[in-house]
Amino acid sequence: MTDFRPRTPRPTTKPVAYEGDSSAPAEGWTRLPPQTGLLIRVPAGSMLDIVDPCGQQVADLYLACVDDPMENLSAGRTVDYNNTVYVSTGDRLWSNRSTVLATIVSDTVGIHDLTLTPCSQQTFDLLYPEFEGAPHPSCFQNICDALSPVGVDPDRIGTTMNVFMDVWTSPDGELHIDPPPTTAGDRFSIRADVDLFAAVTACSAEKSNNGTCKPIDTRVRSANGGSSSTPWPLGPPA
Numbered sequence: 001m002t003d004f005r006p007r008t009p010r011p012t013t014k015p016v017a018y019e020g021d022s023s024a025p026a027e028g029w030t031r032l033p034p035q036t037g038l039l040i041r042v043p044a045g046s047m048l049d050i051v052d053p054c055g056q057q058v059a060d061l062y063l064a065c066v067d068d069p070m071e072n073l074s075a076g077r078t079v080d081y082n083n084t085v086y087v088s089t090g091d092r093l094w095s096n097r098s099t100v101l102a103t104i105v106s107d108t109v110g111i112h113d114l115t116l117t118p119c120s121q122q123t124f125d126l127l128y129p130e131f132e133g134a135p136h137p138s139c140f141q142n143i144c145d146a147l148s149p150v151g152v153d154p155d156r157i158g159t160t161m162n163v164f165m166d167v168w169t170s171p172d173g174e175l176h177i178d179p180p181p182t183t184a185g186d187r188f189s190i191r192a193d194v195d196l197f198a199a200v201t202a203c204s205a206e207k208s209n210n211g212t213c214k215p216i217d218t219r220v221r222s223a224n225g226g227s228s229s230t231p232w233p234l235g236p237p238a
């Protein structure tokens with residue numbers, strides 16, 4: 001790691017006990033195995049919780065509106081309107097049409113990324129020469145597979161919110177990716193401001209996860225505290 005690091009975490013939410021662990025998710029939660037993705041419908045007013053059950057694992061998050069899936073998360077507008085590249089509790093996630101999609105309501109880490117696109121096969125071909133072009137799971141493909149059944153074309157998928165990903169820039173503009181600063185049970189939660197489709201992945205890029213890809217746990221809970229553990233794995237129910 002470079003000694004000079006012009007990057008500090010945002011103030012965080014007090015940690016909440018999580019009863020899941022590396023062997024199984026907590027009751028009421030759904031586990032994404034390493035290098036997989038999931039489509040979850042999040043009604044307006046409901047909360048989407050994302051937990052790192054093992055530590056040092058990134059989750060990619062991409063949002064699309066249920067009423068019109070062509071309206072989706074815009075990292076650029078989110079950065080612009082919040083006036084920060086380091087969003088956290090109280091900040092809002094904006095769409096390509098300048099609609100508030102969701103509000104961050106809880107964050108025990110305070111470090112996330114809005115600059116890097118989801119890893120793709122081309123990412124591994126270019127940046128992981130040791131794989132010699134072999135097929136590799138990717139967040140981009142997992143997000144494509146999740147959102148395709150609800151009408152989101154791959155060309156509509158832009159920069160994701162990379163939850164728990166530690167990306168920072170040195171004064172000369174060079175990007176640095178450090179291991180996620182999470183420990184088991186760290187949590188990130190949003191409240192949907194409109195009805196949303198959320199594509200969530202357990203990131204597939206080994207270098208972004210301190211060398212080992214691990215699971216991610218998710219759940220949707222209503223404003224009154226009830227939870228749902230019935231997301232739509234890679235598409236809506238038949």
